[in-house]
Amino acid sequence: MGSAFWHASHTYDGSRFDNNLIAVIAYIAHQASVSYFPASSILTELSETPRKKSGVEIAEDLVKMTYEKKVWEWSQVIDDADLPHEYFVTFSALVATTLSLLLPFWIV
Numbered sequence: 001m002g003s004a005f006w007h008a009s010h011t012y013d014g015s016r017f018d019n020n021l022i023a024v025i026a027y028i029a030h031q032a033s034v035s036y037f038p039a040s041s042i043l044t045e046l047s048e049t050p051r052k053k054s055g056v057e058i059a060e061d062l063v064k065m066t067y068e069k070k071v072w073e074w075s076q077v078i079d080d081a082d083l084p085h086e087y088f089v090t091f092s093a094l095v096a097t098t099l100s101l102l103l104p105f106w107i108v
Contacts, residue, residue, distance in 0.1 A: 052082050
């Protein structure tokens with residue numbers, strides 16, 4: 001959905017929507033992969049301080065945005081989503097989690 005919006009519109013909103021949906025999907029995958037560990041904002045939310053919403057809740061906000069908000073309000077909703085600053089951090093966390101399942105801890 002985000003990619004289609006970006007490539008069809010070539011707008012700021014389209015670019016932000018595309019990148020943030022990638023970030024949301026990665027964030028949800030990360031949170032699911034560590035959900036059985038004890039709660040810690042550093043581990044589950046990739047933040048020193050707790051975030052306001054989970055990845056699933058952020059995804060719900062972005063979906064609701066498309067039918068509850070005017071198009072000119074979308075960029076504010078997208079920019080206000082409390083996601084890890086760079087989604088490369090989230091991808092790094094996913095890789096580290098995967099490697100910790102495959103390799104001895106002293107290698108990871």
